[in-house]
Amino acid sequence: MPSEDVRELVERSKQGDQAAMLQLVCRFQAQVFGLCYRMLGQRQDAEDMAQESFVRALKSLDQYDTERDFEPWLLAIAGNRCRTLLARRSRRPNTVALDAPLADPKPDLQAAQQLTEEVNLALSGIREEYRQSFLLFHEQQLNYAEIATALDCPVGTVKTWIHRARRELIDRLRARGLVEEMGDAMRKI
Amino acid sequence: MQCEKFETLWNEALDDRRAPEDDAQLMEHAAECRHCAELLTLSDALFMGVEARPPIEPPVDFAERVMADFNRPAPRFTRSTFVMSVLAVAAAIAVVVGLSRQAQPLQKPADDLPRNAPEIAVEEVPAEPVDPFDRGPALSPVKQLGPVVQSLPGFNDNYLSVLRQTGTAMALFPGQVRRVTLSEEPGIVADRIRPVAQPMTAAWDALRRTLPGSASETQDMPGMPDDAKSSAYPATPEAMNS
Numbered sequence: 417m418p419s420e421d422v423r424e425l426v427e428r429s430k431q432g433d434q435a436a437m438l439q440l441v442c443r444f445q446a447q448v449f450g451l452c453y454r455m456l457g458q459r460q461d462a463e464d465m466a467q468e469s470f471v472r473a474l475k476s477l478d479q480y481d482t483e484r485d486f487e488p489w490l491l492a493i494a495g496n497r498c499r500t501l502l503a504r505r506s507r508r509p510n511t512v513a514l515d516a517p518l519a520d521p522k523p524d525l526q527a528a529q530q531l532t533e534e535v536n537l538a539l540s541g542i543r544e545e546y547r548q549s550f551l552l553f554h555e556q557q558l559n560y561a562e563i564a565t566a567l568d569c570p571v572g573t574v575k576t577w578i579h580r581a582r583r584e585l586i587d588r589l590r591a592r593g594l595v596e597e598m599g600d601a602m603r604k605i
Numbered sequence: 606m607q608c609e610k611f612e613t614l615w616n617e618a619l620d621d622r623r624a625p626e627d628d629a630q631l632m633e634h635a636a637e638c639r640h641c642a643e644l645l646t647l648s649d650a651l652f653m654g655v656e657a658r659p660p661i662e663p664p665v666d667f668a669e670r671v672m673a674d675f676n677r678p679a680p681r682f683t684r685s686t687f688v689m690s691v692l693a694v695a696a697a698i699a700v701v702v703g704l705s706r707q708a709q710p711l712q713k714p715a716d717d718l719p720r721n722a723p724e725i726a727v728e729e730v731p732a733e734p735v736d737p738f739d740r741g742p743a744l745s746p747v748k749q750l751g752p753v754v755q756s757l758p759g760f761n762d763n764y765l766s767v768l769r770q771t772g773t774a775m776a777l778f779p780g781q782v783r784r785v786t787l788s789e790e791p792g793i794v795a796d797r798i799r800p801v802a803q804p805m806t807a808a809w810d811a812l813r814r815t816l817p818g819s820a821s822e823t824q825d826m827p828g829m830p831d832d833a834k835s836s837a838y839p840a841t842p843e844a845m846n847s
Contacts, residue, residue: 441668449663470671535654586647
């Protein structure tokens with residue numbers, strides 16, 4: 417059940433109230449853009465897909481069941497758009513090297529930056545489904561049901577992906593010899 | 606506690622968005638197991654690194670761009686709609702061509718008759734002036750009919766009878782009326798030959814007038830019961846001769 421203000425915004429938007437539509441976009445743009453960015457990995461593509469998702473949602477408001485939450489419905493549209501783009505991408509030669517080697521850490525790098533780069537490197541090495549679901553859960557703070565809707569897969573699958581992502585990320589950080597190093601860095605942070 | 610159980614509880618804590626360090630069982634096991642203690646350390650590092658990632662923010666004018674896109678009139682022809690239109694037209698043409706091929710009639714023989722059926726000679730009726738004193742066609746010599754003709758399905762009995770008696774009759778062919786005569790070997794008659802009412806009636810009258818004691822009119826002929834007809838007017842040459 418959507419909150420009262422969201423329901424009201426949706427109802428006004430259905431009647432063509434553009435101010436309400438604008439508010440609706442502002443309200444959910446971070447979630448939609450975050451999802452698109454996490455699924456696509458490129459800012460420009462994420463902006464395009466997020467914009468397209470909102471336009472589609474606003475034009476399809478009549479199909480939205482007001483008894484259900486608005487956000488999962490919106491994220492499902494965004495997820496579909498991203499999957500379509502990813503499928504199109506997969507038919508082209510991939511020019512993005514996901515396993516790009518980490519640049520040599522400079523001595524003056526802050527501990528937090530170093531930690532972030534290590535995490536980014538670890539993230540780039542795991543399966544795409546694992547990375548997407550992990551980041552949507554831990555970074556975008558979506559719950560399992562919302563992620564399952566957005567990625568169009570069962571909740572149990574999402575849960576498995578996230579557990580495996582955690583395990584693989586830990587193993588990769590361990591393989592990088594970060595146990596002691598990160599202990600020191602965390603103390604600095 | 607086993608290390609597998611530790612990892613399960615660790616995952617459950619993270620699923621519930623709780624800090625694993627707040628779980629007494631986990632901390633108790635980690636104090637005894639170096640491997641699981643490392644896991645907790647690396648877990649802390651992982652989530653600190655995730656939080657330290659720069660936030661993902663949409664452009665500041667994102668909402669305005671969405672509304673501008675929403676209000677933009679839809680393009681009349683995009684590339685995909687053009688391709689779809691071309692495909693639809695091609696599909697329609699293919700369907701029409703396919704249907705027209707199916708609707709074409711089968712190839713007919715040159716004489717417009719089934720094969721093995723030209724045993725009845727057909728000739729055009731010449732345009733002759735009407736003679737008011739004409740008493741009808743002369744009775745042709747009765748010819749022996751083969752059994753095939755008599756067993757033809759769908760052939761009008763009266764018409765056959767006239768044909769037997771006179772050796773000639775009018776028949777309706779596709780698109781025209783022709784006179785039909787029996788050949789020496791009748792053979793098979795095409796099913797599509799149908800009698801024409803008026804010439805057949807005239808021939809019937811002519812036949813009746815030649816029979817002894819048959820002065821009655823012919824208006825009852827079409828509705829005459831079969832048994833009455835057969836008794837008054839024998840249908841076969843053998844019956845007539847007897």
